[in-house]
Amino acid sequence: MNTIVGLCGYIIVILFALYTFFCFTVFRGRNRERAEKIYKRQRVCIFLISAIAHVILYFMDYDFRVVVLFALQVIVFFVAVHMYQIFYKGLSKLVLNNMLMLLMIGIFMLERINMEYAMKQSAIALGGLIFCIFIPIIIKKIPFLDRLGWQYAILGIFLLAVVFLFAKEINGSKNWIVIKGIRFQPSEFVKIIFVFFISGVLTRRHNFKRVVVVSALAAVHVLILVIEKDLGGALIYFITYLIVLTAVTGNVLYLISGLSGGSAAAVIAYKLFTHVQTRVSAWRDPWSIIDSGGLQVAQSLFAIATGGWFGMGLGRGLPGKIPIVESDFIFAAISEELGGIFAICILLVYISCFIMFVNISIKIKKPFYKFVALGLGIQFIFQVFLGVGGVTKFIPSTGVTLPLISYGGSSVLSTLILFSIIQGIYVLNGSGEEVKEAENEETVG
């Protein structure tokens, strides 16, 4: 049995490496047929990895729910691929594949860590996928989206303030709202509104006076998050704002002054808050304070070191020993069981998504949507950086989730919406040719 699990582990790693390889070679040449073929191969990889992982997981505990979830996954993914291609004509199929792949990895890792979590995650992903099918229609039906601006800031700050007043502290951050036992993190959704806000007001005018006002409003967002001890969230908002501002204005001085101001603020935060100091000392030397705050990072490094390049094999590690492994530290559990190569491939798939987001942003003509796509892309990739960097002790841990993989309804849902908005504005405002083509077909038909 060990041998089979070991062998399957290698096959999963090879399949995923192959998938990742396709992500970066699909655009070689402009042959559309070849690209189609590659997207199909990628879907075969997704199916095979899921199938092998579920076979291993089933024989681990003989839990029938594994079979149910696998069947559900296959059906949902099959339907999703077709529905999305209908509702999002001319979407980026690479981004769609990546989205499904990351979701699938997250769910089978959760099945391995905790079946309950996997069930909830699957339900939320299903709901999210269904909801997101309608996002292009929503964007189309609300044409004033790009005419609003300040309203987004009012809404965002209002929501964050409500959270601040009624929030509950979970895992050290006071940014959760609990309604009838269901808990969610509004800041995950406000960050999308935030991108709409900065794109809306900055693309219309960006003289110095306006930049000062917008910066002040952005700072209010960030400060509320800092007070709620959501360090990762605060950083994501901050960096997103700086980069969008710099891209809109083309003025590198904003970036430089913003980064120096941010560094100064970080030093002040370090001096003021003990929870910041704990995170920094756990990053500097988790071993010496392993009993008082360093345990999480230490266990995460143990797991990554134990996994090595090829991993211990699915189900053969000890993910339970890492605190909050299902959420912020799932990358360590994946490294332990599936290995460093697999983990690096996950990073590459994230990067592949980001490159696509940037390309989409470049193709879009309307400035508002162009910078919405960029802002959302930055949010996404910077969150990946904070998450993976924190788990590997590259940077201090800031407690953010790994998009689409970590357990967490708000996180998964907001990331699905983020993907869909980018895809949606791409198909509605994109290069035009693909959209036109599709319309022609319809009229002809």
Next chain:
Amino acid sequence: MKKRSDKNNDNRNIAVISYSLMIIFVVLIGYIVVFLSGDNMELLNNPYNKAQEIFAEYTTRGSILSADGKVIAETVTDDDGNEVRKYPYNNMFAHAAGHFDNGKTGLEAQYNVYMLNASINPVVSAVNELKDEKNPGDSLVTTLDTGIQKAAYDALGSHRGAVIALNPENGNILCMVSKPDFNPNTIKSNWDDLIEDDNNESALLNRATQGLYPPGSTFKLLTLIEYMRENSNYRDFTFDCKGSASIDSYKINCYKKKRHGKEDIVEAFASSCNSAFATIGTELNKKQFRTLCNSFLFNSEIPVNYEYKKSTFVFNKSFDTGEVMQTAIGQGKTLISPLHNAIIISAVANGGYIVTPHIADKMVNESGRTVKTFSYKNGNTVLKPEEVNFLRECLLEVTKSGTGYALSGQKYTVYGKTGTAQYDSGDNSHAWYIGYAELDGKKIAVSIIVEKAGTGSDYAVPIAKKIFDALLGYNR
């Protein structure tokens, strides 16, 4: 036209900024690759890392071997198919090797994951997996010498105490004995007795590294060094010993109030004259003496991969003359471990540097090929060459005419210092000996404590002789 160029500008900005962001990802991936390619054995070996238990499922634990190739600990499969850890020498290496059952200690704990790592051909490993057989773990080769360990073990006999011998130049520990001890083969069944410890034996305590004792007269070595540093004319020192010294109404006696008469510093050291050294103590600069002792690792971490206790040296301004005199002859509040005393005598033997004592030498795989060699860096140089020469002269005089006379007339040359450390207000004392023997450039340093025995000359020196004989004697 203007609009168009705006758009191009936007796109250029977006491309530049996004792709510069990719740099941090290149660095992050590079960092992960470096981390995974590195030697993470120490990480895996961390006692907080529970993954060690997983390795045991796929690997048969490697052995612990002596430097002369004997098995100190091995894993065998018993008739019921269970793996059992066996210690062929029973009690002899109990503290040096540690135990496996009831919570790993010693080498069993420190090198746990190394012994659970199988450095074998991946093809063989795959075949083993197919056959559902465990891979053979690597074995730990120690610096311990079974001959010297046995000599020390037998020589200490039924006394309580500790013996440690090492190569003073490279820090290889040749033997480490602590008594009372236990049998690691039967520790499971004897565990309750060991923990209850009705006879107050503390058999689980490794006295060689964790036992703290007053250093007694062995400490005169440090008092002597401090005196030399403060008085460049130390060779002109003379003292007339009347069997005791009285200063400020405090009195220190020589052993059995013996009158040593007129003596220079070498003679005072060789005869371990308390009166002379207590008097010297009152003249020393306290701060400077503290600095000296701290440079010799008092009140500091000792560079050893073993559980140990820090030695303490206290010499405060507030000390009255009596406490000053006591401290100078190694009583007072000073406490030292036998391992630490071995490091101090080694500094004289090796020419003046702090040696890094160690037992783990290398890991070998099943076929005996070395797969990892542990390397150790020696510490600071704490003695000047001229100080080393004079200290050797003094230590040699101890053998020639002083309290270590029983070690004279051998084919090897012995440099050493005895100690008789009082541990209560009565006359009860621990016997100490620290010293090293030299033959044809080959050196061995020892540190010996025999608890509640009597004088160093009577009880510790004979043990030293047996160890020196075992390595450098006629029958070797």
